[in-house]
Amino acid sequence: MKKIAVMILMLALLLSASLAAAGELRVDFYDMGKADAMLITTPDGVRILIDTGTNKGGKALVERFEKEGIREIDTLIITHYDKDHVGGADKILEDVTVKQVIMPVYDKESKQHTQFMEALEAAADVKTIPMEIGSQMSMQSGDGVTMSITAAQKKSYGKDEENDFSLAVRMAYGDTKFFFAGDAEAPRQKELLMEGDVACDVLKVPYHGRLVSTTPAFLEAARPKIAYITDDEEDPANEALIQYLEQLGAKVYSSREDGDITVISDGQQVRTAE
Numbered sequence: 241m242k243k244i245a246v247m248i249l250m251l252a253l254l255l256s257a258s259l260a261a262a263g264e265l266r267v268d269f270y271d272m273g274k275a276d277a278m279l280i281t282t283p284d285g286v287r288i289l290i291d292t293g294t295n296k297g298g299k300a301l302v303e304r305f306e307k308e309g310i311r312e313i314d315t316l317i318i319t320h321y322d323k324d325h326v327g328g329a330d331k332i333l334e335d336v337t338v339k340q341v342i343m344p345v346y347d348k349e350s351k352q353h354t355q356f357m358e359a360l361e362a363a364a365d366v367k368t369i370p371m372e373i374g375s376q377m378s379m380q381s382g383d384g385v386t387m388s389i390t391a392a393q394k395k396s397y398g399k400d401e402e403n404d405f406s407l408a409v410r411m412a413y414g415d416t417k418f419f420f421a422g423d424a425e426a427p428r429q430k431e432l433l434m435e436g437d438v439a440c441d442v443l444k445v446p447y448h449g450r451l452v453s454t455t456p457a458f459l460e461a462a463r464p465k466i467a468y469i470t471d472d473e474e475d476p477a478n479e480a481l482i483q484y485l486e487q488l489g490a491k492v493y494s495s496r497e498d499g500d501i502t503v504i505s506d507g508q509q510v511r512t513a514e
């Protein structure tokens with residue numbers, strides 16, 4: 241009986257090791273329902289977490305990291321302060337060693353934001369990089385992964401404006417490109433189109449798969465091979481948006497239909513690993 245258990249454990253270890261081979265970049269899109277959390281692991285093992293799900297999602301993420309032996313995150317990027325993006329950040333900061341946090345600068349008053357700021361203050365030795373309106377930054381890891389992050393360009397987007405403060409993250413490895421668009425709505429999507437370099441192999445579809453006026457132009461410019469939508473049964477992604485992505489040649493995945501997915505890049509091509 242014990243032998244079988246050991247063999248199963250070994251098999252499980254082999255399986256997880258075979259997901260990404262040496263020299264491969266891995267992105268785990270976690271099923272948080274209608275909330276975002278994605279973990280990037282570069283070929284050399286540098287970990288970048290984009291968003292943290294809701295409060296409840298953060299708890300699940302911490303448990304998952306404990307199980308998987310993930311004790312350290314090199315960079316945590318908070319795209320914006322809505323509860324389905326920053327909600328789990330306090331749990332992550334309390335439980336996992338985070339080296340630096342990149343976050344947008346805009347006024348926000350909410351329980352989740354306060355909890356995040358308090359956890360950030362309490363966490364030892366964490367470097368914070370607040371990104372002012374109109375700013376841009378780049379990062380490069382020693383193994384050839386480059387990242388460019390842009391902040392929103394305007395100080396105000398009117399009513400219900402918070403989604404448009406989303407930081408946008410472009411990542412490249414070899415010939416492959418990833419685009420994480422936060423919850424960008426039409427004004428912010430327009431900015432991203434103006435910034436250029438929207439074309440990607442893998443797209444985290446903005447704004448939980450809702451259709452806005454700029455969606456066709458944005459998706460056309462992105463033309464991803466793989467698209468991931470963070471939605472749920474209560475608020476499913478727009479059907480026309482899914483069809484449009486498919487017409488552009490994308491394989492569309494969603495948290496609602498597919499749960500977690502893992503995308504691997506070998507620098508030339510991208511593929512999903514179940």
Ligand SMILES: [Zn+2]
Pocket residue numbers: 274275276322324325423447448
């Ligand atoms: Zn959201």
